[in-house]
Amino acid sequence: MAEIKLNNLTKRWGDFVGVDDQSLHIKDREFLVLLGPSGCGKTTTMRMIAGLEDPTAGEIWIGDRMVNDDLPKDRDVAMVFQNYGLYPHMTIFENIAYPLRVRGVDKSEVKPRVEKAAEQVELTQFLDRKPKALSGGQRQRVALARAIVRTPKVFLMDEPLSNLDAKLRVTMRAELKHLSRELQITTVYVTHDQIEAMTLADRVAVMKHGVIQQLGTPDEIYNDPANLFVAGFIGSPAMNLINGSVRNGMFVTTGGTQLVKLDAADRAKAILGVRADDMQVHDAGQGDIDVTIYAFENTGESTLLTVQWGKQRVIARGDRHLRKDQDEVVGISLDPDHLYLFDPETEDRIRI
Amino acid sequence: MTGRQRKQFWRAVHAALILVAMFVMLVPIVWIFLAAFKTHVDVYQLKLFFTPTLENFGIVFDDPYRLGQKLFNSTIVALVTVVIAIPIATLAAYSFSRFSMRGETMMLVIILATQFVPAVVIILPFFVMFRDIGLLDTRVGLILVNLAIVMPFAIWMIKGFIDGIPMDTEEAAMVDGSSRLQVIRNIVLPMAAPGLLTSGIFCFIIAWNEFLFALILTNKEAVTLPIGLALFKGEEGDLWNLLSAAGIIIMAPMFVLALMIRKYFVQGMTMGAVR
The missing domain is CATH 3.40.50.300 (P-loop containing nucleotide triphosphate hydrolases)
Incomplete structure (x- = not known):
């Protein structure tokens, strides 16, 4: 030894x-x-x-x-x-x-x-x-x-x-x-x-x-x-990485959608990381943002929703009893305690 | 023609072609087999049915032909060649396969290139050298020449077999506590054994059949079987029955060896020589 x-x-x-x-x-x-x-x-x-x-x-x-x-x-x-x-x-x-x-x-x-x-x-x-x-x-x-x-x-x-x-x-x-x-x-x-x-x-x-x-x-x-x-x-599915910027304490996606409150200084370019498990799926209108389902997958122990978010696709994990279909609109909300911010140039973590 | 008839037709063509190929290859050998058991009188007639005799085999071993001595020379030369060539070739092949050396590819190509030199071209320097150091008409001289002929071939062939042994296995043995030599002895040699056997037999066949060098470099003491055949060209013409009997003596060990390595033959050809 x-x-x-x-x-x-x-x-x-x-x-x-x-x-x-x-x-x-x-x-x-x-x-x-x-x-x-x-x-x-x-x-x-x-x-x-x-x-x-x-x-x-x-x-x-x-x-x-x-x-x-x-x-x-x-x-x-x-x-x-x-x-x-x-x-x-x-x-x-x-x-x-x-x-x-x-x-x-x-x-x-x-x-x-x-x-x-x-x-x-x-x-x-x-x-x-x-x-x-x-x-x-x-x-x-x-x-x-x-x-x-x-x-x-x-x-x-x-x-x-x-x-x-x-x-x-x-x-x-x-x-x-x-x-x-x-x-x-x-x-x-x-x-x-x-x-x-x-x-x-x-x-x-x-x-x-x-x-x-x-x-x-x-x-x-x-x-x-x-x-x-x-x-x-690390993680399966991989962590969602969303391109955007930080403006006035909000993360704004590249498409211009105000997404979530962030306690971070303004920056022109940032990547927001969120795991599929740290997103909740709601009915349309009840989450932070409404999105269209690109694909719905049932793995048995849970469901995976790939949703179209402007030009980007994001995967959220839903309850195993959730049943949705392609092209349906659902509401998504992000868990504010489990968000990660990265600098796209240096790829380093920005602590928030 | 229906599909089935067409299939039968091509199958017949297939069979016919094989028969033709077999005929072309086997007829001379069959002829020799028959002639070896014929008397001097029968030998010029293409009879398939005759009273077979064994007297030819007796004559070739008697004076003045004394095939026994040539058989002995051939056996010693071929065996010693193999016994020396295989261990050396194995070590060389292992080095080529597992270590990277400066100019490794070049060396391998040069080794192979020696095989492309026509024997007739280098036979004169061999003759002069051997005359000067007294190796003319000796078995030692013939063994040296045969080594030069079979070594490149053996190195390439054995390298192919060693390349086929996964590196993982050797590395596992090294981590398990073996030195490099222990790896070779305990792992590489047993795993390459079929390849070494095949290469050995190939080398034996090459040395056994070698004709040109033996013809020029020997005249009495160290004469080998293939040269011995020339004895049967006498004043009374070619003694085909004796020639055939001697031919069978030359071929017999080849048939036995071919049977032994049948299984590895194709593998040996594709693994070592071609790749």
Whole structure:
């Protein structure tokens, strides 16, 4: 068990910057998720921690040791890969036992430890099979068992659930969370799926273009996004971002509709952010503004109304019993306590 | 023609074309098979039915032909070539596949380009060099030449197989605690084994059939089977029955090997050589 410190870490390939001078302190036993779209540098960051990629500049510390020049095998980390990275010519038992065997663990000790790891991921009955004979979810469990068989200092997980189908992903997510609480080992988890990030993480680092945009608890990044990118990336459906301006304490849309009272200084250009859940749907004439329904979707647990708002479309979440139809007019009101204002030029949050 | 008749017609054309191709390819081999069991008298007649004899096989191993020694030379040269070529080619192919080096593409192209040089062009320098260092008419000399011939081929082919091993698997092994050599031994070699076997057999076939270099660089001690065939051109004309018997001895191991690697043949061709 150990903390991880990244000091001014940079990775460049020629002119391309993968990770740009980033520092990050991951606490002992913390579950940290690196979240971002593809190409944001999250996987590169993890691969540098694992030793599979050499940093261009900066330091990597695991515990009290700088590991920059250590080979992957000497860093005492375990990694779960997106494509599982199993050894197809070995049985499941041999796969799980490999980290022990190659490190020269005593033979009498290997068997009980492999069996215990297999039990933790419910694989006991498959130990004699080859990976080819297992399903995707089972293969991912083998990869997990191989990682936990050896109590490493750090777990690294590179999009471990993204190759599974949607239903299995939810089950495996819960299993992962359970396992990580049980094992209490510092974990770095890479994903582009914000739900995985929200549900699994102690803290989330949202990345874009090799730069950490915001580091915080899932609560913080959801309810208090630092900038336009984080606001738009977290949440499903994504936060509505409405172009307009602030005039005399009111937010006015680009189309000229006075929308909502805002305690902010006047500015010619601003973006108002509001989540679908922070909008109420009323009958026509009863909300802050009347809008036409562009599309009505019933997801079962709630309803989603895409409404035409001047030239922009906005998504509001309605009650699950609400029934409306396309082209109907409804009233919408915004929750004044959960509005976010952004500067469209710098993309920074304007605190209100 | 109805649709069904048309279908039958094309199926017949299909079958006919295959038969023609088979005929063209197999007739010489069938001829040799028949001739090998014919007596000197029968051999010039295209008889399909005759009393078969095994005496040809006896004669070719006796004086003055002594095919046994040539068989021994061929076996040693081909086997040693493979045993040396495959491990070296594997390491080279692994490096080409997994490490990026300055001028890597250039090196690969140059290695491949050596295959385009006609053997006749470089045979004279080989002869002169071998004469100077005393390698003429030795098995060691032939092994060296064969290595030069099969290595580029083996490197390209094995590289194709190693390229097919997912990087994830190797990286997992490294994080799990393996050194680079352990990764190669525990992960890459077992996973590439079918490819290595196929490449080995291909190399064996090339070395076994090599003719031109053996013809120029040997004359007595290190003569191989393909050169041995020339012995049967005597003063009394071509001894076709003996020639055919020797031909079968040359071909037999090839047939066995071809059967063994049937499964990997296409894979080997497409993975290694073509890609």
